[in-house]
Amino acid sequence: MAIQHPADRGGDGRGNFERLAEGTSRFTSSPAFFGLCLLLVAGAVAVHFAGLDLKWQVLAGDCMTAVTLFLLALLKNSELRAERAIQRKLDAIAAAILEAREGVPGKAHDDLRAAIRMEEET
Secondary structure (H helix, E strand, O other), X not given: OOOOOOOOOOOOOOOHHHHHHHHHHHHHOOHHHHHHHHHHHHHHHHXXXXXXXXXXHHHHHHHHHHHHHHHHHHHHHHHHHXXXXXXXXXHHHHHHHHHHHHXXXXXXXXXXXXXXXXXHXX
């Protein structure tokens, strides 16, 4: 079974995971998320320095690991979709330039117009 690129899955519409990944990407680039991360790290360090039971130390480490893996999956999806949108735009530009050089306008100009609007859709 071949795994499709996230930008190619499900046609033109975005699914729930894509919307979640995009929202997460916006949130993780905010100062609020940076503050949340500082609190999470400070909490984990405090648990270790407070000399709490090993169970609490393991729980703090497990929470940080789970958040890291969750963010990795969501942010990688956003990155791949953005990468694919850029590649489609570059392909459309190259095809339009080639058609303009040959003096025969065709489908590439329509593809270029559609590619320029991609950021609204992805």
